[in-house]
Amino acid sequence: MVVVRKLDEEEFKACFIEPMTDVTATADAAVDIWPYVDALNLDEVGVPYLNDVRHVYRDAQNRFDQVLIGTGRFNALLVIVVDLNGKIVFGHILLDLNKEYNVSGGDLRVV
Secondary structure: OOOOOOOHHHHOOOOOOOOEEEEEOOOOOOOOOOOHHHHOHHHHHOOOOOOEEEEEEOOOOOOEEEEEEEEEEOOEEEEEEEEEOOEEEEEEEEHHHHHHHHOOOOOOOOO
C-alpha cells in the first residue's frame, strides 16, 4: 500500500532552493512516481484527471525534484516532490497557477 502525503504551502516551499533548474530532458528518475500518483484520490486533489509529465525541476542543492503533471483543470498542475537523497516521494501539492499569479480566464496558460 502506497501512503500519500499532501504538502501544505510551508512544507512545499521548504523543498526548493532557488534557482530551480529545468532537468526535464536530462534527469534520470530517482524513483517511480506512478504508483504514488495512482494511489491519489483525484477528487481529494481537486482535479478530474491527470495528463503527462510536463516538466521536472531540481532545486539548487540537488535535494528535491518537482515533477509537474498536467491535469484536467485549467492552469493547475499536480506537483510530485521527490526526495533525491532518500529516493522516495516526499509528497504532493496542487499548484493552481490562476491563484498563485492572481489571473483568470485566458491570461495565463500552462504549456
